[in-house]
Amino acid sequence: MHSVDSVAAPVWDPAQYLRHSTHRTRPFLDLLHRIPRLPHPDRPARIADLGCGPGNVTALLADRWPDAHITGYDLSPEMLEQAEKDWAGSTPGGGWIDFRPADAAHWTPGEPYDLIVSNAALQWVPDHPESFARWIDGLRPGGTLAFQVPGNFTSPSHALLGELCALPEWRARLAGQGRRFVxxxxxxxxxxxxxxxxxxxxxxxxxxxxxLQGEDAVLDWVKGTALRPVLTALGDDPPAAEAFLAQYRDLLREAYPAGPHGTVFPFRRVFAVARRPN
Structure with a gap:
C-alpha cells in the first residue's frame, strides 16, 4: 500500500512479489509472535491489515485468531484482486476475511479494532507516524498497533537504484523514483x-x-518491490526499461556476487508493537 502523490502510482505484480514469499513472510511471523493477548478473548477479534498486498500474510492472522473478522486494506487493484481470489471468505475457525481498497495515508478506523497490523507497507507512506494517533484512537482499550518496515534503504540494492535514477540519461523520467519509499x-x-x-x-x-536462489536473485527480489515505480514509469517504453534493468543488473551483480550456494542478501527490518492502555 502506498500513498497517492503527484507521481503515478506503481503498478504491482502479485506473482512477482510472491516469488520470494518465504523470505518476505518471515518478518511478519516474527512480528506476530510478539503481539500480546488481544482484549476480550471471549469474543471474536476485529483486525485490520493495512497494506495487505496479495493477502498471504492476512491469512496468517486467521491462523493466530481463528474466529476473527479480518479486513485487508490496500490501494493496489492488482493486489486486491489476487487477495480476493485466494483468501476472501469464511475461515476454518469460523472467522471471516474480506478486502477493501484504502490508502494508508488517509485511512481512519471506521469502527473499533482489537488489532491494526501492517507488514512491509508503511515505507511507501510519507509521514505515516502522523497517523499513529488516529490509528491508536481506533483501537479498543488494550488493543494493539503492530507493524514492520524494511530498514535497508542505505544498502547497495537501494542506494544504487537511487543513484542510477539520478544519472543524466534517466533523470528526466526517473528523478526521485528510486527513493520514493524512504x-x-x-x-x-x-x-x-x-x-x-x-x-x-x-x-x-x-x-x-x-x-536467495537463481540467476540475478537480488534483481528478481527488487522487481517485486522497490523497482515497481521505475518499471511503472518506463512501462510504455520497453527498450528503455530493458536498458535500465541491464545497467542495474550489472551494478547488483558487483554488489551482491553469487556464491556456490546462492546470493547473500542482508535485509534489515524495523518492528514496533504498541499496546493501548486499558
Whole structure:
C-alpha cells in the first residue's frame, strides 16, 4: 500500500512479489509472535491489515485468531484482486476475511479494532507516524498497533537504484523514483512516538541474512518491490526499461556476487508493537 502523490502510482505484480514469499513472510511471523493477548478473548477479534498486498500474510492472522473478522486494506487493484481470489471468505475457525481498497495515508478506523497490523507497507507512506494517533484512537482499550518496515534503504540494492535514477540519461523520467519509499524512522524514533501516545511499546530491529536462489536473485527480489515505480514509469517504453534493468543488473551483480550456494542478501527490518492502555 502506498500513498497517492503527484507521481503515478506503481503498478504491482502479485506473482512477482510472491516469488520470494518465504523470505518476505518471515518478518511478519516474527512480528506476530510478539503481539500480546488481544482484549476480550471471549469474543471474536476485529483486525485490520493495512497494506495487505496479495493477502498471504492476512491469512496468517486467521491462523493466530481463528474466529476473527479480518479486513485487508490496500490501494493496489492488482493486489486486491489476487487477495480476493485466494483468501476472501469464511475461515476454518469460523472467522471471516474480506478486502477493501484504502490508502494508508488517509485511512481512519471506521469502527473499533482489537488489532491494526501492517507488514512491509508503511515505507511507501510519507509521514505515516502522523497517523499513529488516529490509528491508536481506533483501537479498543488494550488493543494493539503492530507493524514492520524494511530498514535497508542505505544498502547497495537501494542506494544504487537511487543513484542510477539520478544519472543524466534517466533523470528526466526517473528523478526521485528510486527513493520514493524512504519514509521510515529509526527504531528509537518510533519508540518515542508511540510511547508519547501513551502506549506500552516494544521496538526492535533485525538483519536477516537471506540466501536467495537463481540467476540475478537480488534483481528478481527488487522487481517485486522497490523497482515497481521505475518499471511503472518506463512501462510504455520497453527498450528503455530493458536498458535500465541491464545497467542495474550489472551494478547488483558487483554488489551482491553469487556464491556456490546462492546470493547473500542482508535485509534489515524495523518492528514496533504498541499496546493501548486499558
Amino acid at each position: 519514509h521510515i524512522l529509526e527504531p528509537a524514533d518510533y519508540l518515542a512516538r508511540l510511547t508519547g501516545l501513551g502506549c506500552e511499546t516494544d521496538v526492535w530491529e533485525t538483519v536477516y541474512c537471506q540466501l
